[in-house]
Amino acid sequence: MTTYIAPVREMLFAMNALAGLEEIAGLPGNEEISPDLVEAILDEAGKFATEVLAPINAPGDRQGNTWRDGEVSTADGFKEAYASFCETGWNGMPASTEFGGQGLPVTVSTAVLEMWKSANMSFSLCQMLTLGAVEAIAHHGSDELKNTFLPNMVAGTWTGTMNLTEPQAGSDLAAVRCKAEPRGDGSYAISGTKIFITWGEHDMAENIIHLVLARLPDAPPGVKGISLFVAPKFLVNADGSLGARNDLVCASIEHKMGIHASATAVMAFGEKDGAIGYLVGEPNRGLEYMFTMMNHARLNVGLEGVGIAERAYQQAVGYARDRIQGRIIGDKSGDKKPILHHPDVRRMLMDMKSRTEATRAIAYYVAGCMDRAKSHPDETVRGANQRRLELLTPVVKGWCTEAAQGVTWNGIQVHGGMGFIEETGACQHMRDARITTIYEGTTAIQANDLIGRKVAREGGHAMRALLEDMATTRRQLDGHGDAQMRHIGAALGGGMYALAEATDWLLANYDAHPQAAAAGAVPFLKLAGTVAGGWLMARSALVAFERLADSDDGFYAAKLITARYFSEHVLPEANSYRDAIVNGSESVLAMHEALF
């Protein structure tokens, strides 16, 4: 099994060339950000990922968590790693400075978070959930809630969870049944069962702060009657010390295909006299509050796709460099060479590499939009970046995680028979990756958000603005002196044409034929991801071409080849998606249900 080495140079390239780090470093509030500081942060994070988190990834997968009488013991080494993670300040790093975070730009923290996901996806989920809870409380909670919970959560002494799903309420949160009854002292008694609660119970932190969706007694039905509560595992005394155990318990943990080292809990609230909880913000606005935070969580799950793809790629390259097998076709030397030289192994590695880079490109690009949408002094620029961020959030979540499926699958295939043996390490990446297209909203949920809220109901303006930016890149490529660059431009043009056609079809059909539009939603998301990824790869190629002479280690030459691979092997998929969207809805919808 190979270890994980953070691809710092790749990350810096995406941050600088695509996300616009220089501009972001110049925004108000980012005065302390310098290229040296960013590189130093990435180097340090990379070291922590390699030395502390990566080594316990495979053992954690094998051992998993142990549930006993409501308590969960994490796999060996996780407690120690978490303590060190918090001590060195990594836990709160992306949080705002107000409660002890470092307030780094999202563009920078995105690269650091990618490392945690690559090194140990199970481990990284604890921080992701904690920071999501921090964000929800920070944006919508009272000062009392903020002061009581946030400093410890940012420090990591306490962790956070999101209690949304119930057995009958998965993608459809309107069906939530958990109850919250006023206790007369301003607090609420929460009761009901929540499932699929990531890091819902564990032994790494002193307290666990649960955010819970529940209904007040007089709440209207459906999504407009759901409120958000904070319910800590241990109640907190007025002086901040831990008080009584709250009436909430981990009833069991799930036996899953992957992410074994992160406990997925069934949480039972109020089996005695009600779990004490505190209302966040106003009643009945819980879902709205959750969504503020969920958009960021969706970007972070998209980033899991990038991280796990990178890890699978490193594992596969390592094996392909070492393993000697068979004669290389067309090789006259007669030497025994590693399988890296077999054309089909190269094809798989190039496919893994180019899709990993393209998903990183879009994830970091959108992080840049987030920074500009928040801090740019010009309101027009803030607005444009906010619209781009909203358009691409479901694409980052959906497309990056879908891409990781094929990448981790190829990661096994490169190993041949050894790939199927668990000890080799390639299986875990594919098993871990499998959850990413499901949680925080399945690919279909993302796709419906994309075609509805983000394209059709918005009149397609945000998508047209994106296509215009792509056209600018295309013009640069079309007029380029280098034939290879013109080829990349032509392939981008083909993808843009397919995306524009599908967008027109969607705008024309969304209201009149909503089922037909929904039948093409996932192909549309994949089409948008493929073309946006192709656009950013093309931009990378333009930058790399200019810098070819700057470096003699081949970094920019590799960037060009990778962009070209993407344009020749991945971008042509855009046409199949377009065909499926524009011509394919009837055959999706025609079958009588009895005939399946």
Place this chain on the structure above:
Amino acid sequence: MTTYIAPVREMLFAMNALAGLEEIAGLPGNEEISPDLVEAILDEAGKFATEVLAPINAPGDRQGNTWRDGEVSTADGFKEAYASFCETGWNGMPASTEFGGQGLPVTVSTAVLEMWKSANMSFSLCQMLTLGAVEAIAHHGSDELKNTFLPNMVAGTWTGTMNLTEPQAGSDLAAVRCKAEPRGDGSYAISGTKIFITWGEHDMAENIIHLVLARLPDAPPGVKGISLFVAPKFLVNADGSLGARNDLVCASIEHKMGIHASATAVMAFGEKDGAIGYLVGEPNRGLEYMFTMMNHARLNVGLEGVGIAERAYQQAVGYARDRIQGRIIGDKSGDKKPILHHPDVRRMLMDMKSRTEATRAIAYYVAGCMDRAKSHPDETVRGANQRRLELLTPVVKGWCTEAAQGVTWNGIQVHGGMGFIEETGACQHMRDARITTIYEGTTAIQANDLIGRKVAREGGHAMRALLEDMATTRRQLDGHGDAQMRHIGAALGGGMYALAEATDWLLANYDAHPQAAAAGAVPFLKLAGTVAGGWLMARSALVAFERLADSDDGFYAAKLITARYFSEHVLPEANSYRDAIVNGSESVLAMHEALF
């Protein structure tokens, strides 16, 4: 978890409409085959699959095998199921009558084998390996070997294995190092280590008959110095009774991603004074003998793709019919309906259904070629079918198993969060399917066989003959009175055009640019599978259209919709493959190895 119900009507349709069962039943040697008999066999086999094999599939996955001191205990229920499997005659069913089999046409036994693979892939592997060993001994062994081993192997009292792989010799069998020294009495002393030996050790049978590739002392290096031996776990006395334990032992079993209930053994031969083995056929022709048998095994692994896809589809449809979640877009009734009605769930189910049917179509069609190649009285017809069989064998192995990856993946996705929970049952199908693109030759090995031996070195005649048959179907569709049928014809035409272009490119480049050709090998295999699948789905549509009035239960209407889905959603992928082959080789090969 749903049970498995054999899709007998689907199977009969593929056998009759595509494989040509009526013609096959009329071939010499098949006199006893009648439509009633075939249906009765499938019904009985289906019952056995549902009642005996399917129920122990998930428990077998959870429990796996236990290794202790060289002995392997199978999961609970396997011994009893295997005893019943042999008693009822299912084990030897596909074998020739000479040694106790039923000598059924391959077309019929293929459908039965698909059921075992669907119901319990781990279990089915034992029979598959045994019958492969039977075939090798029957074709190449002496009468003594045949009489000593075959009756018990066909009956299933003894099982068989294939010992090919060694740590340094996987895809490249030229690197085999196992030794065989003459013992002076006509037998040989075999020594060495073999890995990845499926059902290499277990407790279901009285004896295990290992076929082993090894080198004689004077053997030339490489593939031309490998001989084939039979080495039984227990030596067999002259009277047929079991004698001494042979010097071969299961040193350990692997911890795999899937097929947990089938032990994958490391076999140590000759750790004391050599395992006694008997030469099969002539010295140094072992690899050639293995390949006779391996071609049939490859078709059977392709069929595993069909079987596991069918099982995953049934599991997903069952869940989609039961699970109620969310409002159906565009549905004005306001009723709560199962998720089967969500357009994207339909899309996934249609995708699973159409790919499963297309892979079944090609697997059964090739089984029909096998029957005609063997028994047709007209030599020209035999020859044409043999060439078609050879051309499509790597396609059945490669494309059907690759298709099963997406189908079993979607099988999880349809379940949402529940799909990731092992107890639901969807994960196992995806984990089990993962091995099928690796063993019996990876997809790349199949693809190299296809582009080399089966297309380029043969001058492309077999592929052109296939394209001509497709053109006949296309003409029928183009001239059809129904617009839907003409659409299917147009889509088939697009696919054929892509396949013809890629074939021309391959013929022009294979000798001059062997690495470029190999870079496109896997896309070429997928292209060939997609277009051949599309052709057979189009033929299905023609037959179904004629019979629409024959049945009022919608079976033929469903066939038409499924064929149309395939033509609109799957066939367009042909163009991406063509693009990757024709334009994409340089970017596969360009990267310096240090830059990966």
